[in-house]
Each structure stands twice: as structure tokens, then as C-alpha cells.
Amino acid sequence: MIRVVVLAKSAITRAGLASVVRADARFELVGEGPDLDLVRIHRGEYPQVVLLDSGDPALPLPAFLRQADAPTVVVLVDRANRNEVRRMLHGGIRAILLRESAAPEIHAALESAAAGLAVISPEILDALLPALSDFADADDLPVTEPLTSRESEIFSLLAEGAGNKEIASRLSISEHTVKFHVSSILAKLGAASRTEAVTRGYKEGLITM
Secondary structure (H helix, E strand, O other): OEEEEEEOOOHHHHHHHHHHHHOOOOEEEEEEEOOOHHHHHOHHHOOOEEEEEOOOOOOOOOHHHHOOOOOEEEEEEOOOOHHHHHHHHHOOEEEEEEOOOOHHHHHHHHHHHHOOOOEEOHHHHHHHHHHHHHOOOHHHOOOOOOOOHHHHHHHHHHHOOOOHHHHHHHHOOOHHHHHHHHHHHHHHHOOOOHHHHHHHHHHHOOOOO
């Protein structure tokens, strides 16, 4: 069971997010409150993930998030630009979702972040990818981070033309989890679409005929 702390300034928002966490048997809510200091209070109970509601991605990030034993953080934002996303990821945030994300998306992000994966809401990622053209053509950008074994499985199915629903069925995972993995694959390849990712995958030798 994944232990989760919920942090939000609004009591109503905290109650809503706490309800989302409790609704899935994979998670245990070990604390909730309005301030990041709550993380320190509950460190004795070893929370694995902090679900943080933050309408402002420019808020300062505490230094302890970079420590090896710090809990993983999933942050909910109204919007985020490329620089803000980079700052949050470098500051210790493992997952960035829109505040309007549905419960299954939050559950998938909590599970993925607890497993050590970086998760970015597809809507935020879509807005970030065009910025890559400011630096170089996508075909010229190296794949700087290798695909995980699960991403490689999903990438192979993408190359076969499988959609999210089919991939979820064949791998016995949720469609939301597939969606997050696909977003991660696109980000690592610097691709704006599945077709572009598959094309580059063949060029890089990540998938074969």
C-alpha cells in the first residue's frame, strides 16, 4: 500500500483530494494539512508520496525535497510553462498534473511517481513539445534518457498501431497508466505525435521491423 500525504491551502480542496486518495485501496492517507511542514510531521510514518495542490507553479520549493529520503511529490497546478516545469522537476517534483485531472489520472500519477517515474499531464506536455523547435529539429535531438522496460513494451505496441485501450488490455494496466507512459515516451524522444515517435524510434534502433 502506498502511503500518501495531502497538502492544500483550501480545506475544501484537502477534503476532496483526501477522498480521492481514500477511494483507491492501493493508497493509505497518512496525513493532510495546509502546509509543507506537515511532511516533516509525518516523516516518522514514512509517507511515500505527497499530493500537493498548488495553483501557482512558481511557488518556492523546499530544499528537503532533494534529499534521498524525501517523499515523492505529485503537484496539481492550473497551468505551467516550460521553465516552470523544468524548475519543478529539478526541484524534486516527480509528477505535474492539471488541477482538473480526474481521480483515475491522479491515482495513476501517484502509483507511477511512487515507482520512481516522472509524470507530466499530457495537456501540459502538448504545450511544451513545440518549444523543442526553438533549439533544434526533433530528428537532430539525441534521446538523452533511455526508455524503461515498460515504456519499451508500450512503444513496440505503438509501432504496431495499437491504441491506448488495446495496449491497456494486452498489458493488463489502466488506460490512464498507458497515457502517462506514452507522454513519457514522446518527451524522451522529443516527438510531438505517436507517428513522429515511431518514425524516430526506427531511426534510433529503439524498435525494429
